[in-house]
Amino acid sequence: MKQVLDGNEAAATAAKLARVKVVSAYPITPQTTIVEKLAEFIANGELDAEYIKVESEHSALSACIGAAATDVRTFTATSSQGLMLMSEILFVASGLRLPIVMTNVNRSLSAPLSIWCDQQDSMAVRDSGWVQLYCENNQEILDTTLQAFRVAEELLLPVMVCFDGYILSHTAEPIEIPEQAEVDKFLPVYKFPNPLDPEKPVTMGPLGVPEYYEEFRYMLQEAMHASKEKLVEVDKEFKKRFGRYYGLIERYRSDDADVILLTMGSLSSSAKEVVDTYRKRGEKVGLVKVRSFRPFPVKELIGALGQAKAVAVLEKDISLGSAGGLFLDAAASFINVKPAPLMLNFICGLAGRDVSPLQIKEAVRAAAKAAETGKVRRAVRWLGLREKVVGLKV
Amino acid sequence: MKVEPIEEELVAPGHRACAGCGCILAMRYALKALGKDVIVSMATGCMEVVTTPYPETAWRVPWIHVAFENTAAVASGIEAALKVLGKKHVKSVAIAGDGGTADIGLQALSGAIERGHNFLYICYDNEAYMNTGIQRSGATPYKAWTTTTPIGKVKRGEDRPKKDLPAIVAAHGAPYIATASVAYPLDFIKKVKKAAAIEGPTYIHVHTPCTPGWRIDESKTIEVARLAVLTGSWVLYEIEQGKLNVTFKPPKRRPVVEYLKLQGRFRHLTDEDISEIQRAVDEQCKRFGIG
Ligand SMILES: Cc1ncc(C[n+]2csc(CCOP(=O)(O)OP(=O)(O)O)c2C)c(N)n1
Ligand SMILES: [Mg+2]
Numbered sequence: 001m002k003q004v005l006d007g008n009e010a011a012a013t014a015a016k017l018a019r020v021k022v023v024s025a026y027p028i029t030p031q032t033t034i035v036e037k038l039a040e041f042i043a044n045g046e047l048d049a050e051y052i053k054v055e056s057e058h059s060a061l062s063a064c065i066g067a068a069a070t071d072v073r074t075f076t077a078t079s080s081q082g083l084m085l086m087s088e089i090l091f092v093a094s095g096l097r098l099p100i101v102m103t104n105v106n107r108s109l110s111a112p113l114s115i116w117c118d119q120q121d122s123m124a125v126r127d128s129g130w131v132q133l134y135c136e137n138n139q140e141i142l143d144t145t146l147q148a149f150r151v152a153e154e155l156l157l158p159v160m161v162c163f164d165g166y167i168l169s170h171t172a173e174p175i176e177i178p179e180q181a182e183v184d185k186f187l188p189v190y191k192f193p194n195p196l197d198p199e200k201p202v203t204m205g206p207l208g209v210p211e212y213y214e215e216f217r218y219m220l221q222e223a224m225h226a227s228k229e230k231l232v233e234v235d236k237e238f239k240k241r242f243g244r245y246y247g248l249i250e251r252y253r254s255d256d257a258d259v260i261l262l263t264m265g266s267l268s269s270s271a272k273e274v275v276d277t278y279r280k281r282g283e284k285v286g287l288v289k290v291r292s293f294r295p296f297p298v299k300e301l302i303g304a305l306g307q308a309k310a311v312a313v314l315e316k317d318i319s320l321g322s323a324g325g326l327f328l329d330a331a332a333s334f335i336n337v338k339p340a341p342l343m344l345n346f347i348c349g350l351a352g353r354d355v356s357p358l359q360i361k362e363a364v365r366a367a368a369k370a371a372e373t374g375k376v377r378r379a380v381r382w383l384g385l386r387e388k389v390v391g392l393k394v
Numbered sequence: 395m396k397v398e399p400i401e402e403e404l405v406a407p408g409h410r411a412c413a414g415c416g417c418i419l420a421m422r423y424a425l426k427a428l429g430k431d432v433i434v435s436m437a438t439g440c441m442e443v444v445t446t447p448y449p450e451t452a453w454r455v456p457w458i459h460v461a462f463e464n465t466a467a468v469a470s471g472i473e474a475a476l477k478v479l480g481k482k483h484v485k486s487v488a489i490a491g492d493g494g495t496a497d498i499g500l501q502a503l504s505g506a507i508e509r510g511h512n513f514l515y516i517c518y519d520n521e522a523y524m525n526t527g528i529q530r531s532g533a534t535p536y537k538a539w540t541t542t543t544p545i546g547k548v549k550r551g552e553d554r555p556k557k558d559l560p561a562i563v564a565a566h567g568a569p570y571i572a573t574a575s576v577a578y579p580l581d582f583i584k585k586v587k588k589a590a591a592i593e594g595p596t597y598i599h600v601h602t603p604c605t606p607g608w609r610i611d612e613s614k615t616i617e618v619a620r621l622a623v624l625t626g627s628w629v630l631y632e633i634e635q636g637k638l639n640v641t642f643k644p645p646k647r648r649p650v651v652e653y654l655k656l657q658g659r660f661r662h663l664t665d666e667d668i669s670e671i672q673r674a675v676d677e678q679c680k681r682f683g684i685g
Contacts, residue, residue: 021475021478022471022474022475022478024470024471024474049478050475050477050478052470052474052509053509054467054470054505054509055501055502055504055505055508056501056502056505058463058464058467058502059464059467059470059501059502059505059506062460062464062467062468062470062471062502063467063468063471064471065458065460065468065471066435066458066460066467066468066469066470066471066472066473066474066475066486067471067472067474067475067478068471068475069458069471069472070433070471070472070475070476070479071475071479072474072475072478072479074471088461089460089461089464092460092461096458096460196433196456196457196472197433198430198431198432198433198455198456201430201454201455201456201457202456202457203446203451203453203456203457203458204456204457204458204459205446205458205459205460206446206448206449206451206459207442207446207447207448208448209447209448212449
């Protein structure tokens with residue numbers, strides 16, 4: 001059945017189809033309509049779940065932890081400041097190996113206060129032991145959220161499904177809604193291996209003494225690595241059942257490309273159009289989209305980018321004092337690898353600033369020049385920066 | 395109500411609590427009152443640390459620690475899950491120290507009580523952040539020494555009165571609130587049983603001396619806790635459906651100095667300080683109808 005849904009409705013619909021039993025969330029723009037929609041589903045009896053109207057995001061995730069550990073499927077959603085407030089507890093959720101699924105509707109961070117889209121929020125918590133998947137359209141949001149529960153529950157890892165605020169969250173598209181019966185076959189009943197249960201008492205979240213802590217972290221890292229294969233396996237099964245497949249990365253006209261754009265999220269769609277205009281002129285420009293940022297698809301990127309001459313990483317985040325997060329990981333993927341493409345980083349589209357085709361072309365041109373000369377003059381640049389405002393001479 | 399604490403020790407011996415720890419006694423008594431059909435969520439603090447150095451645990455009931463300030467939120471999630479699973483016989487019980495309750499955890503506690511979850515919250519009050527080395531909390535009493543309220547040339551100990559947490563919880567309209575003391579175990583056990591049996595958010599605040607933090611002798615824990623009650627410094631009461639009931643009235647109130655003088659944290663007090671504290675205690679007792 002097709003329905004016209006915006007990104008937030010797609011996320012809420014996926015949570016409903018997953019038959020989540022405890023929802024615990026706190027409103028924040030642009031995530032708010034997810035919690036409203038879920039409240040509506042529950043109020044109408046369309047979703048049989050407890051909805052904990054918590055007093056903060058810190059408590060939202062804490063309550064999810066309590067519920068997930070007591071053996072029920074949980075869901076939460078947030079954005080920006082909310083994710084920052086949760087950040088302490090993000091690490092606890094993964095450390096306790098609780099398969100919580102969360103939507104993060106990407107929004108920039110204060111200060112200055114901004115409710116508009118970029119990916120600084122989820123990028124800031126990339127080290128928290130959560131699988132991070134970035135979506136490009138609303139169908140992908142629904143599908144990825146359903147897949148997220150499977151991956152989370154099979155590997156005991158929390159999963160964060162990220163998508164761009166407004167650009168996806170508040171833009172409606174016709175999307176295919178799977179049948180409940182089919183989803184039930186895809187997603188078995190939640191079962192946590194050692195839940196909190198008086199019949200069989202367990203201690204969770206003990207004091208981790210130095211003799212053991214490192215092993216816990218190692219095992220978590222191993223699970224993150226294993227999640228790569230699991231994501232692919234679940235994706236393939238999803239395709240069999242529902243006909244759609246996404247992959248850890250997507251290669252778009254990149255196989256023979258000299259210059260490749262590397263992107264994440266909705267920016268990929270605009271960049272693909274730019275690629276098409278170059279291809280029409282016979283120029284070898286392509287695009288690779290990262291869908292799974294954690295686990296980071298090192299091997300896949302080496303395969304997809306290795307033959308290019310230059311890669312332009314376009315991203316809506318910045319690790320202040322260093323470079324963009326996607327760029328850093330992409331560059332590190334090639335650390336002991338030859339041949340390796342030259343790499344350029346373009347910080348763009350912060351706090352909802354539009355990234356125009358012209359700007360994307362500017363990045364392509366810079367990368368093409370690097371490919372031609374074999375040199376990169378400035379690795380990290382800002383696209384669409386108003387130079388005068390920051391006191392730069394134009 | 396007849397009090398029948400169970401024989402079984404659900405908080406096992408062999409934990410790492412200090413000799414004479416008042417808090418671990420409160421854990422033991424609480425579990426004797428609750429029995430095994432509970433899920434305990436515990437805040438970061440002394441009790442969490444001394445009972446669960448991996449791979450050991452003192453807990454013979456399901457137990458979870460998540461962080462310092464969110465125990466009431468974790469307990470909310472557990473309660474919601476228990477509801478979903480239809481496990482009506484299992485109680486969600488949150489336990490936190492005075493710091494985890496009065497200060498950093500107050501918001502989560504307020505939210506959970508206001509939402510009306512069916513859970514019991516026990517605050518064990520040793521009147522400072524003991525786990526991190528005796529720093530003051532909102533529950534530290536007036537004039538007490540702690541490492542962040544040192545006795546200096548211009549400042550001499552804690553300069554603010556103790557935060558009245560049970561009153562704050564009472565303002566939320568919780569159906570049952572009680573204070574207790576480890577020196578009165580049967581009273582404490584009875585209150586825990588009562589609270590656990592009530593459907594809705596209930597709160598117990600138990601006074602638990604800390605030997606290193608209060609600078610008291612290991613053998614004096616109970617004596618000090620009892621003197622807190624006998625001097626009227628700590629009042630044992632319950633508030634049931636908004637109705638106050640003082641559960642123990644000291645027959646003849648002892649002067650507060652008897653309580654203070656056993657504790658090194660009050661060693662620096664002048665006669666004037668002691669008179670000031672006595673006046674505040676008198677005032678408090680008047681409010682509770684204690685002579
Ligand atoms: C967010 C955060 N801030 C600070 C700490 C450090 N910390 C751990 S326990 C503790 C004090 C606990 O005090 P209280 O709740 O009174 O329990 P007690 O140790 O006295 O039993 C502090 C400050 C922490 N774990 N988390
Ligand atoms: Mg304390």
